[in-house]
Amino acid sequence: MEIVLTDRGGPEKLRVADTDSPAPGRGEALVRVLASGVSFAEVQMLSHRYPMQPKYPFVPGYDLVGEVTSLGEDVTGVAVGDRVAALMVTGAWRTHVAVKADRLVPVPDGLDAGVAAAATMNGVTAWQMVHQTAAVRPGQTVLVHGASGGVGTLLVQLTVAAGAKVLGTASQSKHDAVRTLGATPIDYRTEDVAARVRELAPGGVDAVFDHLGGDSLRVSYDLLADGGILVNYGSASTLNDNNHWVVPYLRTIRRFASWWLGKPLGRARGRRASFYYVKPGASFNRALVEVYQLVAEGKLVPPIDQRLPMKEAAEGLRLLMNGKATGKIVLEA
Ligand SMILES: NC(=O)c1ccc[n+]([C@@H]2O[C@H](COP(=O)([O-])OP(=O)(O)OC[C@H]3O[C@@H](n4cnc5c(N)ncnc54)[C@H](OP(=O)(O)O)[C@@H]3O)[C@@H](O)[C@H]2O)c1
Incomplete structure (x- = not known):
């Protein structure tokens, strides 16, 4: 079948x-x-x-x-x-x-x-972003968009385990679940997410995991503290656009280029933007061994x-x- x-x-x-x-x-x-x-x-x-x-x-x-x-x-x-x-x-x-x-x-x-x-695709995606792309450290504050989703629930657990304070966007009906995972929930449907994040993290956040893409990237980047990192790993907000699928990605590249150019111009304040994409290969296989170990030990659920x-x-x-x-x-x- x-x-x-x-x-x-x-x-x-x-x-x-x-x-x-x-x-x-x-x-x-x-x-x-x-x-x-x-x-x-x-x-x-x-x-x-x-x-x-x-x-x-x-x-x-x-x-x-x-x-x-x-x-x-x-x-x-x-x-x-x-x-x-x-x-x-x-x-x-x-x-x-x-x-x-x-x-x-x-x-x-x-x-x-x-x-x-x-825990397979989602686990490696979350693990590589937390431990390799963003290298989350104890004491940091991290914003996870879509904290109730397949990837998001694992991102929250791994960032909490890395010692970070986690803010997670989700629909209201899923806030209890997000709270149980260890994050402070923010309702992206009814709240002004940026204003709420600034209230909870006045100095900015050290990392944002953003699967929304599109206009969310600018907001996410602006929420970063000096030296913070935006990890973009999706374009969910452009699902219903009428253009060719490549258009949102070209726009993302243009946006990223403007931030990279901001570095020599002294505008970046150490902030970075990175795109993550899970792919098969030796690095995926090694990460999956780590993820399964965490799951087998009950440290990642x-x-x-x-x-x-x-x-x-x-x-x-x-x-x-x-x-x-x-x-x-x-x-x-
Ligand atoms: N780059 C990569 O390698 C890679 C790998 C895996 C997945 N991804 C991406 O990761 C994302 C999640 O995938 P998934 O399979 O985990 O999907 P999923 O289980 O459907 O989760 C998606 C989440 O997005 C949330 N969401 C929807 N609109 C939102 C908004 N405006 N603001 C904040 N959150 C919003 C939903 O929250 P509520 O249900 O609470 O409303 C839901 O929890 C997708 O965009 C996917 O393309 C990328």
Whole structure:
């Protein structure tokens, strides 16, 4: 079985299709999928707004957790029966996936497959941004936009664990959840976010994690304290724009260039702006080992809003698009 995204539109454009299990090629392992995440990337793909997405029809699915059932030629370091995870970008919403063996990361014994899936793409995204891009330190103050989301809930936990004071934007109905994670919630729907952040952090914040892009970037940058960093990792606010998907990214580059130019002109005050993009490779694999270790030790808890059978992927996307989820929606095969 596989889930096919047939065309631009809403979740009704997803189809459940029967398929044969593929044969693993040279250097590949065949993985029987146990769980896969639903993410905002698929929402963007439905609207044809995800950077360089495949042509319709295609099988979405950014990450997977599963069990190796057979091996192609020349595969080392992984065996039949191993539980593994991988970042696919697309193609994970299938019952069986042939995956390059060098993309596979072992899943610790005892770690539930759904929990591991909730921690895969989102966990590495949050971990790399907190510990590598922004290098959050104790005593800092950090603003996390979308603190109730799949990535946001992990960003909050990791920044709190790094010793920072965290402010998190979220819808009012999710404030208790955000508070429980250790952040001070701000209602982006009814409050003046910038004014509230200035009230809570009069000297500015040391880092902002901004998945909204567009006009939010200017506001986020202006909230930085001297030496602070804006980490932009999405363009959620431009989902419904009518222009080509590349336009918001070109605008972001232009904005970033003006801030970079501000440095020699003495306007930057040590403030930086950085774009983060999760990608498969050795660095992802190393980070995922760290993330799974934290999850296995109970130091990072990926909240799962719903576990749905994979054939109900359309419902998973509907819930995410309607803002119904706190944390992650996981599909189980
Ligand atoms: N660059 C990368 O490598 C990378 C990797 C993974 C994800 N991402 C990006 O990360 C973002 C989150 O992805 P996800 O899968 O975690 O999605 P998600 O679970 O749907 O979370 C999105 C969150 O955005 C919040 N939100 C919506 N409008 C907002 C606004 N105006 N101000 C503040 N928050 C707002 C929602 O809050 P409420 O529900 O509380 O209203 C929701 O919690 C997406 O933009 C995605 O593209 C980027």
